[in-house]
Amino acid sequence: MQDGLIHLDNVTRLYTTGSRQLYALRDVSLSIHAGDFVAIVGPSGSGKSTMLNLIGGIDKPDTGSVWVDGVRVDVMSENALAKWRGANIGIVFQFFQLLPTLTALENVMLPMELRNTYSDQRRPRAAMALERVGLAERATQLPSELSGGEQQRVAIARALVNDPPILLADEPTGNLDTATGERVVELLLELNRTGKTIVLVTHEEMLARKASRIVRVRDGKIKEGNE
Ligand SMILES: Nc1ncnc2c1ncn2[C@@H]1O[C@H](COP(=O)(O)OP(=O)(O)OP(=O)(O)O)[C@@H](O)[C@H]1O
Numbered sequence: 001m002q003d004g005l006i007h008l009d010n011v012t013r014l015y016t017t018g019s020r021q022l023y024a025l026r027d028v029s030l031s032i033h034a035g036d037f038v039a040i041v042g043p044s045g046s047g048k049s050t051m052l053n054l055i056g057g058i059d060k061p062d063t064g065s066v067w068v069d070g071v072r073v074d075v076m077s078e079n080a081l082a083k084w085r086g087a088n089i090g091i092v093f094q095f096f097q098l099l100p101t102l103t104a105l106e107n108v109m110l111p112m113e114l115r116n117t118y119s120d121q122r123r124p125r126a127a128m129a130l131e132r133v134g135l136a137e138r139a140t141q142l143p144s145e146l147s148g149g150e151q152q153r154v155a156i157a158r159a160l161v162n163d164p165p166i167l168l169a170d171e172p173t174g175n176l177d178t179a180t181g182e183r184v185v186e187l188l189l190e191l192n193r194t195g196k197t198i199v200l201v202t203h204e205e206m207l208a209r210k211a212s213r214i215v216r217v218r219d220g221k222i223k224e225g226n227e
């Protein structure tokens with residue numbers, strides 16, 4: 001067992017491309033407590049997405065360990081991970097990752113298929129999640145028929161639909177105008193008030209300042225503080 005709801009213990013993620021080695025993360029330790037709203041900020045390429053992917057079990061570290069709610073995530077099998085993720089974590093990816101042949105509503109329904117949600121509950125729950133992000137009217141449209149900001153919000157609805165205790169969001173406002181971006185952050189703050197633990201990656205200092213804690217990443221290392 002480790003400290004915190006989320007714990008990265010001395011994690012290193014090393015990429016080898018040809019003869020070149022690059023540390024996406026180097027000896028990083030980080031604890032995030034239940035109910036925290038953590039903003040991760042840092043320059044492009046500093047390791048922010050890598051950090052989120054490790055927490056969500058999408059990627060594995062080369063050394064060190066990743067713990068979420070007392071469970072060691074980095075040693076789990078893909079099958080176990082998919083199930084675990086469905087119950088515990090909602091992820092908003094940096095590049096949405098919506099399925100192009102499914103409507104907005106069907107995309108939002110996907111995470112419920114991994115869990116044994118009763119099939120007659122899936123549509124209404126997905127519709128509610130879309131309503132929550134202001135997209136009730138777009139339910140039957142394909143991703144290609146939505147604006148970038150709308151696709152972003154569908155991705156957020158999909159991350160919320162299983163009501164997970166932890167939400168990981170990678171630049172969820174990156175494609176939104178200022179007003180829509182602020183609405184998304186308000187939504188995250190509201191979710192945090194209802195008890196969800198939130199890890200938000202953002203380039204925008206203004207948004208990061210709304211979080212209860214800022215973690216700064218640079219060259220694969222963490223530097224905490226408000227400056
Ligand atoms: N599959 C890969 N192969 C090789 N290098 C990679 C790979 N994925 C990421 N990297 C490198 O690891 C470093 C960290 O990448 P990461 O995606 O975590 O950065 P980031 O902080 O999220 O950047 P951005 O703000 O641009 O999204 C980068 O230098 C990147 O080039």
Ligand SMILES: [Mg+2]
Pocket residue numbers: 048049050094170
């Ligand atoms: Mg990134």
